[in-house]
Amino acid sequence: MSDTMERSKTIALRVLRYRPASDTEPVFETYQVPYSDDMSVLQALQSIKDLQDGTLSFRWSCRMAICGSCGMMINGEPKLACNTFVRDLGPAATIEPLQNFPIERDLVVTVGDFVRKIESIYPYIVPKVPRSIEEGAYLQTPAQMAAYESFSDCINCMLCYAACPQFGANPDFIGPGAMALLQRYNGDSRDGGQQMRMDQIAGEDGVWSCTAVGICSEVCPKQVDPANAVNQNKSKSALDFFLRLLPGGSGS
């Protein structure tokens, strides 16, 4: 919270509220929030909760865009509240829960389905060549790291799912974030689990559901580029399909 800076300006924050015990449907509530130029949207919400209305619920923790908790729609765009600043929003702004997810309460949406998708792609190293601790670390050249490193930067904030029209239309679509994580392991020189993950890629809710809109990469706050992960797996899945057709072929 900005403690010493004077809050000389005021923004009207129109926040979508939904309290399951008392609301039949989501309704907007507007709060006047004094702000200073260094105040984030998260700090504005905290100030509402602390000083005006303790019933407003939202998730947050790290305040520095690494824990992935505070994704929400800010003026219609999926953003992290902690690194979006009130000064950039104008005299009024609209805050809503992440699009495409069921609302549990106020700005809190259901995360469990996304986490199950992550769990479904075997998100761990299946050693290509098992190695004991005594044998030490695997060698991995900078070029080998570059093949997967950006995909390992995903903070699971789900902004890409909120932006993805395919996920909006089909909630079973594996989606950009889980596909980036899948590629993070498939692209790792230590991993030999590619074949295990093929069903998640090529199944009916896999990469082919993606229509290459590419907005997932645009909204990603960490430049993970999930669209690139999806594309790489489309190529891989197509190759796998043709290899299976070859005599004696069982895929790549």
Add this chain to the structure above:
Amino acid sequence: MEHFDVDILILGAGGAGLRAAIAAASVAPEMSIALVSKVYPMRSHTVAAEGGSAGVLQSHDTLNDHFNDTVSGGDWLCEQDVVEYFVERCTPEMVQLEHWGCPWSRKPDGHINVRAFGGMKIERTWFAADRSGFHILHTLFQTSTKFASIRRFDEYFCVDLLVEDGRAAGAVMLCLATGEFTAIHARSMVIATGGAGRVFRQNTNGGIVTGDGMALAYRHGVPLRDMEFVQYHPTCMPGTGILFTEACRGEGGFLRNKDGYRYLEDYGLGPPEDVPRNKFMELGPRDRLSQAFWHEQRKGRCVSTPQGDAVLLDLRHLGAAKIKERLPLIRELAEQFMGIDPATTAIPVRPAVHYTMGGILVDGRTESPLAGLFAAGECSSVGIHGANRLGSNSLAELSVFGRLAGEQAVAFARSADPVRRSGAAEAAAAKALALLSQKGGERHAVLRAEMGATMEKGCGIYRLGPEMRATCDTLAELKRRFAAVSLDDKSRAWNTDWVTAIELGFQLDVSEAMAHSALARTESRGAHQRLDGFEQRDDVHFLRHSLAYYRGDAAPEIGYGPVKITKSQPAQRAYGALGEQVEAAHV
């Protein structure tokens, strides 16, 4: 109320809790494990650790050097046998994380790279750019999904422990989504709930770092050890306290005052060189650097920012390419939050509370005095940090001791009888529910702000007896007022008003343990520095661990326990040129 029976209950699913769960599931696949967290595991605060994790790797480095750096860094208030155990196991644990996929930064030949860190004589900090904790946490979380015996309870908030017949027997959880209670009964338990830095106003910690596990164990009679030792990290964003990793200096960054002068030279850390030598200048330990800031501020040599005084973290000479490769998160934070490109402009920084050296009393095998209860990570006091933790020892700690706690919990559960089930779970739930209907008109947000302010005033970088006394009095008053808190929100589902109020109750107990332990320690050591006639270290009276015992509404009782010395006799703690002389005299 829903009841579950498991073999092992782990509270907290950050680095230590996940490592414990994986260890338990690996050695005892037949055992059922409940892994409980008030957030999804990848939100845990391990995620925010930046710089890296210690483990001897280079051929000219030795376990003995890591031991000596850690013990002298802790101003000799370390359990030396535990430190020996620790330094031996750091590197195998780092290799284990590598095998699980942690993307440690490499040298061009593909081998693991290590970087310099404060107070470490030789470079031994494994790093994944400046997102080391993030990568460790995600690697552990993702790896944990392999184990079918780990049942997660994500977004379940623990309101109380169950203790039956003098033995830890489980815990009572509030399911955040529904507001309903769940009891988990277990043969053994691990607490791995992290630190308590949020009790201070300006801190680097996430909102979840509220000392829950410390307070829960404390309320059930387990002492909190060495709670007066709270680490100020010297380079944080003014106002928010967001962290700029020590790796900024490990990679060669400078600290300058408003005149551009590298002021650390004036505080026994010189001489300055173009590339800071290990254990000199910017690579001194965190307590000394934060103390130097305090003096610079009083000398009027700080720059002014809208958020108060600051010094300058100068990375310009590293160049844009190196900053982008080694410190990408720092670059992003400076640009997004402060509008600064660190390649062209020095970053204003100041100290903020970062880490609690003390915690739940456990022995060197992570076992607490309460039978069946183990603890690991920042919530625990296993004895390796002493009066000041060295950067990169905490990520190593959560790996080494998280694993040990998981294995120990298995061993205990194997030999333990099933636990008794009384009505304690229902009573704990009723107590938590009572807060919903409590009347009195106090807003807990107001109390929280007053707690943060009084902790900063009385238990800051330098401490004075009367100010600590005043902080103790204020905390007692805040505890009284806490009984008159009334909530805006009386509903059950996702009632974060309720949860943060319960957290405040935990925080008030933990901050009381800190303030009273600080007041009672009439010496200066490590992160506990006094200016009221107790400026020196006093080994005769205080080469002892403090132990804070919970006394309900009354002030905590402070006792002391012995410090285990094995091979390093307490000596003068010095850095810079003087440190070199002291070390030469001992060889």
